[in-house]
Every structure is written in C-alpha cells, then in structure tokens.
Amino acid sequence: MSGEQSSAPEPGRTTAEGGPAIRRLAEWNADRLHELAADHGTPLYVTDLDRVAENCARLRGAFPDADVKYAVKAHTGRAVLESVRESGLGAECASAGEVRRALDAGFPGDRVDYTAVNPPARDLDSVVEWWEEHPELTITVGARDTLDRLAERGYDGRVCVRVNPGVGAGHHEKVRTGAAPKFGVPYDRAPEVVDDARDRFDVVGLHAHAGSGIHGEEDLAAHRDLVARMGELAREVGDGQLEFVDVGGGFSVPYCEDDPALDLNAVADTTREALGDVDATLAVEPGRYVVADAGVLLTRVNTVKPTPETTVAGVDAGMTDLLRPAMYDAYHAIRNLDASEGSAEGPVTVAGPICETGDTFCDGRDLSIPERGDLLAVGNAGAYGYEMASTYNSRPRPAEVSLAGDVLRERETLAGVTRLERGGGGE
CATH class of the missing domain: 2.40.37.10 (Lyase, Ornithine Decarboxylase; Chain A, domain 1)
Known part of the structure; x- marks a missing residue:
C-alpha cells in the first residue's frame, strides 16, 4: 500500500498500536486535498489506505486473543477490503453481494461470515453455491426459518446462531439492533434453536450485536450487559462445541471536533471480563472504527x-x-x-x-x-x-x-x- 502517512499525534493524545487513536479533519494535508480535487473533480471521496491499516493494527493490538472481523457494510471498496485482509482481519458480510466482494478481494472462505438478516431467496441461492467452493464459509442465522431454508438448499455446513439479547445501544435509534425484533432469535429461545441447528448443521458460534456508534457510559454499560448475557448463553449451550462467541462491533469514533477518542483498550478489557470463562474464542466485528x-x-x-x-x-x-x-x-x-x-x-x-x-x-x-x-x-x-x-x-x-x-x-x-x-x- 502507498500513500501519504497520517500525521503524528498531537501532544497528550492517547495512542496505541497502529498509530494515533484519533485522526481529526484538521490533520489532513490541505495542499494534497487541493491537488486531488484539481485532478479528479468534485464531489470526491478520498481514502487513506494507510490509515485503514493503522486502525486494523490498533484493533488487533487491543484484542490480541480475539478473532477481529471487519463489518464490510461500512465500506465495500476493493482497495479497502484488500487492505483489511492484508492486515489480518476477517470479513463479516450482511448480504450475498458483500460475500462476493470479500471473496473477490482474496478473503479465504474460513475468514468470511455471512450474517443473513431476513435473506432474500437469491441471496441464499448464491451463498450456498459459493459455499460449495468455499466450504469453510460460515452463515449466521437469526431465525429458525432461515435454518429450514438453508436445509432446503442442501446446505449442511457451518452455522452461527444470532441471538437477540434484548439490549440495544448506539448513536441513533435506527442503528440500535440489540433489542430490535428484526435481529436474532429471542434470547430465551436460543438454546432450543441451537439444538435444532445441531441436528442439521455444524454449529460453530453464537452472535449478538448491540448497535452502531457505541460510546459513553450508557452505551458501554449496554454493551457490557450484552456480552455478559452471551457469556452465560455460551456456558449453557456450548458443551465444548463452539468455536467463537461474536459480540458484535459498533465501536465509536469521535465525529465532533472536541469528542475524545474511544478508550479501545478499556473496552477490550471490559469485554473480556464481561464474557467470562467460555470454551470459545471471543470475536468482534468493527466496521466504522476501521474506515471512518x-x-x-x-x-x-x-x-x-x-x-x-x-x-x-x-x-x-x-x-x-x-x-x-x-x-x-x-x-x-x-x-x-x-x-x-x-x-x-x-x-x-x-x-x-x-x-x-x-x-x-x-x-x-x-x-x-x-x-x-x-x-x-x-x-x-x-x-x-x-x-x-x-x-x-x-x-x-x-x-x-x-x-x-x-x-x-x-x-x-x-x-x-x-x-x-x-x-x-x-x-
């Protein structure tokens, strides 16, 4: 990857592995942005691929023992996906199109998760077809009905069960997924859905997500509650058969000029503590934090x-x-x-x-x-x-x-x- 390096952190700014924790708008080189606008016209998106790699490195540094997956929906561009892959993150995909983009960007099947939310038939048809070539691909399901639809298509591969923990958080009501009935099987029904899935598929994980743009004590408390509930569920249904417990992403970035950076290391410590002792790998899936x-x-x-x-x-x-x-x-x-x-x-x-x-x-x-x-x-x-x-x-x-x-x-x-x-x- 090439490109102008991100500027050095300001005095007193918290840093971590992967460069400065915050990159403010004032730190972008105005002369360089003028050159790009003159060469390519406006409106114009400018993406710093080096910064993408820095953010990935910081996440891996904060979660060294976790499986860090990138929520592809935040930015699906090929160059960004290649940078994320080269940085060692997996790909969490919300649609068949995102699965195709991840595979085309070089992610191996065992680093691709498809989180199916009320998936259209053509999406399931496509992903099952690609699974035949990439049998290590994982499909996350949020409804028992989706299990039936996968079985009808001859799928008997890796499945992760998405759970609705009844806990939501995030910067806007439209992105607080953890308590919305659209997402995941109800928490109290999760054990029976897992049992049903195990009769037909290779159940490898549990999944939940509080929302997007998590920041502040109230949001972090909700995230901690979600993680704790997922730890309890994993200990109840795991039986040594789960590979991972995915507690989502949603880690915030400071949009306002005076907002502080998220203390990512503190969030990671809190997440591990809340999950507790489980016989599975912790997984997280940030998107915004990688590319915003x-x-x-x-x-x-x-x-x-x-x-x-x-x-x-x-x-x-x-x-x-x-x-x-x-x-x-x-x-x-x-x-x-x-x-x-x-x-x-x-x-x-x-x-x-x-x-x-x-x-x-x-x-x-x-x-x-x-x-x-x-x-x-x-x-x-x-x-x-x-x-x-x-x-x-x-x-x-x-x-x-x-x-x-x-x-x-x-x-x-x-x-x-x-x-x-x-x-x-x-x-």
Missing part, C-alpha cells in the same frame, strides 16, 4: 447566499453523496480548505443541490464564511459514506481516490445511471 477517519468527502462551493439567519453555502455534494446528516441528523466536521487565518466567521449552512429541505450537511454552524469556488472537506466520511450513496435526482455517484492519487472508483456518468433502463416498447 480514513475518508473525507471533498465538495466545491458553487453558490453563496447571505440570509438574515445564516450564510447558505451551496455545494456540489449532497445527501446523495453523504446521507448520514439527512438520515441520522449526524454531525460531520467541515473544514474550508481555502480559508485563511483571520477569515470572517459566522453561522453557515452547507446545503447540497438535492430538492429536499433535509439536504444539508450543517445548519447555522460557526464556520469560516466561504466564497464561491472554495473547497470544503467533510470529515469522517469513510464509513457509510459512499456505501449509502444513491442516484436520487438522477445524480451520478462521485469518484473515490486514494490519498496517493489512485482511482478506486470512477465517477459515475449519467449514461451509467440510465444504462439499465428500457423504453415502454422494450428498446
């Missing part, structure tokens, strides 16, 4: 409109490029890369070109007042940024490049957006 601060979104100001309440900075990126602010009211740091020292500041609303009121990256935030043509950087865009991009309003999706300048995903064209369409006559 390894990516920024660059966008160019095209319209500046003063209003009595705020200066509206219209930019060429929108909710189709980065959905999190519109969907979760998520905060992302924003930096004007053209602002000079002493530039006037005031309440600024950064708004995209989509015909929706919610298409804003911030509302009335205290920022350097931009001018037309200024380049803005949106921080922590590496997780669930490009992955949630869409073509709403017939807007092609942005390009993605590495910090070294390699094109990782080409910019979509309007012809690409419409390539699958046909007229009413089939032409």
Whole structure:
C-alpha cells in the first residue's frame, strides 16, 4: 500500500498500536486535498489506505486473543477490503453481494461470515453455491426459518446462531439492533434453536450485536450487559462445541471536533471480563472504527447566499453523496480548505443541490464564511459514506481516490445511471 502517512499525534493524545487513536479533519494535508480535487473533480471521496491499516493494527493490538472481523457494510471498496485482509482481519458480510466482494478481494472462505438478516431467496441461492467452493464459509442465522431454508438448499455446513439479547445501544435509534425484533432469535429461545441447528448443521458460534456508534457510559454499560448475557448463553449451550462467541462491533469514533477518542483498550478489557470463562474464542466485528477517519468527502462551493439567519453555502455534494446528516441528523466536521487565518466567521449552512429541505450537511454552524469556488472537506466520511450513496435526482455517484492519487472508483456518468433502463416498447 502507498500513500501519504497520517500525521503524528498531537501532544497528550492517547495512542496505541497502529498509530494515533484519533485522526481529526484538521490533520489532513490541505495542499494534497487541493491537488486531488484539481485532478479528479468534485464531489470526491478520498481514502487513506494507510490509515485503514493503522486502525486494523490498533484493533488487533487491543484484542490480541480475539478473532477481529471487519463489518464490510461500512465500506465495500476493493482497495479497502484488500487492505483489511492484508492486515489480518476477517470479513463479516450482511448480504450475498458483500460475500462476493470479500471473496473477490482474496478473503479465504474460513475468514468470511455471512450474517443473513431476513435473506432474500437469491441471496441464499448464491451463498450456498459459493459455499460449495468455499466450504469453510460460515452463515449466521437469526431465525429458525432461515435454518429450514438453508436445509432446503442442501446446505449442511457451518452455522452461527444470532441471538437477540434484548439490549440495544448506539448513536441513533435506527442503528440500535440489540433489542430490535428484526435481529436474532429471542434470547430465551436460543438454546432450543441451537439444538435444532445441531441436528442439521455444524454449529460453530453464537452472535449478538448491540448497535452502531457505541460510546459513553450508557452505551458501554449496554454493551457490557450484552456480552455478559452471551457469556452465560455460551456456558449453557456450548458443551465444548463452539468455536467463537461474536459480540458484535459498533465501536465509536469521535465525529465532533472536541469528542475524545474511544478508550479501545478499556473496552477490550471490559469485554473480556464481561464474557467470562467460555470454551470459545471471543470475536468482534468493527466496521466504522476501521474506515471512518480514513475518508473525507471533498465538495466545491458553487453558490453563496447571505440570509438574515445564516450564510447558505451551496455545494456540489449532497445527501446523495453523504446521507448520514439527512438520515441520522449526524454531525460531520467541515473544514474550508481555502480559508485563511483571520477569515470572517459566522453561522453557515452547507446545503447540497438535492430538492429536499433535509439536504444539508450543517445548519447555522460557526464556520469560516466561504466564497464561491472554495473547497470544503467533510470529515469522517469513510464509513457509510459512499456505501449509502444513491442516484436520487438522477445524480451520478462521485469518484473515490486514494490519498496517493489512485482511482478506486470512477465517477459515475449519467449514461451509467440510465444504462439499465428500457423504453415502454422494450428498446
């Protein structure tokens, strides 16, 4: 891997194996980001593959005896997956498409887990077909019905049972999975589901996940409660036959400029303590933690409109490029890369070109007042940024490049957006 190295940690910043624990937006080299925007245009995602590797190393350092798997849904790009694989992490996949991406990126079957959530028939068909070539692949099921559907397809391989522990946590109600009935078999029914599965499959693990963006005492307490419940269940049903107990991921990153870093080593110690003595390997599956601060979104100001309440900075990126602010009211740091020292500041609303009121990256935030043509950087865009991009309003999706300048995903064209369409006559 190549690319500009992450900057050194600031004085007093907590560090761990794998580089600085926090990478703030201010630490990205403005000159380099200007060069990339000039070469590739905007909107543009920039991904630092070296930072991906650093984050993987820090996770492995905090969880040296655990099986660390990357939640692929956070960023499925081939270069990122290859970096994760080279760093020694496995791949936890939420769809058949993600399984295919992981295999194509070189993950061996024994490092790929498919966590099937109400899986469509075509997904099961595909994964079972690939399992025949990769028999060490593991399928995690969250419903007894899914066991039946796998058996109907001739699958008799490795199965992990996902449990709903009744404990949820995370940064937004839409990502708190641990108590949502959509995910996993009810905790009190898990032993009978495990017994049923053992009659037909090779049951190798148990799985649960509290949610995404876990941070703060309340969230960490919920995570600790989940892990403890999974330890109890493993001791009840394990009987020496389980390979692993997967307690999910969801480890947070500091989106706000003043938020502290997650004490990953403390979380790891707490996780091991809560799990207790089990005859199985602890497994975790972080996604956001691996890639969030390894990516920024660059966008160019095209319209500046003063209003009595705020200066509206219209930019060429929108909710189709980065959905999190519109969907979760998520905060992302924003930096004007053209602002000079002493530039006037005031309440600024950064708004995209989509015909929706919610298409804003911030509302009335205290920022350097931009001018037309200024380049803005949106921080922590590496997780669930490009992955949630869409073509709403017939807007092609942005390009993605590495910090070294390699094109990782080409910019979509309007012809690409419409390539699958046909007229009413089939032409």
